[in-house]
Amino acid sequence: MRKLLGRLLESSPPATAMAVACDNFLRGTRVRVRGQNNRLLLGGSRLVRVRFNVEGDGNEIEIGSGSRLFDCVISVRGDGHRIRIGRDCILGKMTIEMQSEGTAVVIGERTTSGGVVLDLNERGRSITIGDDCMISFAVEMRCGDSHSVIDRQTGNRLNPAKDILIGNHVWLGAYSAILKGATIGRDSVVGFRSTVTGAVEECSLVVGTPARVIRKGVSWDRELL
Numbered sequence: 001m002r003k004l005l006g007r008l009l010e011s012s013p014p015a016t017a018m019a020v021a022c023d024n025f026l027r028g029t030r031v032r033v034r035g036q037n038n039r040l041l042l043g044g045s046r047l048v049r050v051r052f053n054v055e056g057d058g059n060e061i062e063i064g065s066g067s068r069l070f071d072c073v074i075s076v077r078g079d080g081h082r083i084r085i086g087r088d089c090i091l092g093k094m095t096i097e098m099q100s101e102g103t104a105v106v107i108g109e110r111t112t113s114g115g116v117v118l119d120l121n122e123r124g125r126s127i128t129i130g131d132d133c134m135i136s137f138a139v140e141m142r143c144g145d146s147h148s149v150i151d152r153q154t155g156n157r158l159n160p161a162k163d164i165l166i167g168n169h170v171w172l173g174a175y176s177a178i179l180k181g182a183t184i185g186r187d188s189v190v191g192f193r194s195t196v197t198g199a200v201e202e203c204s205l206v207v208g209t210p211a212r213v214i215r216k217g218v219s220w221d222r223e224l225l
Helices: 002-008 015-023
Strands: 030-034 039-041 046-048 051-055 060-063 068-070 073-077 082-085 090-092 094-098 104-107 116-120 126-129 139-142 164-166 177-179 204-207 212-216
Touching: 104 116, 116 126, 164 177
Parallel strands: 030 051, 039 060, 046 068, 051 073, 060 082, 068 090, 073 094, 082 104, 094 116, 104 126, 116 139, 126 164, 139 177
Antiparallel strands: 204 212
């Protein structure tokens, strides 16, 4: 494992030191890479039973110091994909699926999750999650529909993929779905089994499928008051 990480990190100046530091925090983690110029930057994070599968060139995965990942699967196929996870995150049972070219996942600092699927299968699309977000279990975020819906008269595609943007300090309830084009403002709460397909203003509580605002001017706290 140490030898493999050293090769992956060879384009980073402190490659040897970083590979050794990472080795101290890896337990049951597997890395499988096919391609060239891929970078895996793990310094100071703790990984337990995480699987990395990378096929392609010029991909980069960076996990910030103090973050903990367990029982996660990160699968990257294609070229030029980017994953950046900020400091002090706790992410369990997370699956990241990236295909095509040039997609991106950005997760801010201190974000937590009990189980989320992030699916990006079309070129250039991104999922951005802010700082201090709380993602419950069985949550899904998908930038596209995986297949095309086509207008029979014009031949035009009707369902292009779109980015997802989630602001700081957003709580996503269990079994919620965040679909292509969704934007969720800071301090908002998405209720249990809700589906977000459009814009949610900041400080909003939304529920239902599709999600609708039932209260504005809210925030939330991880602790019971």
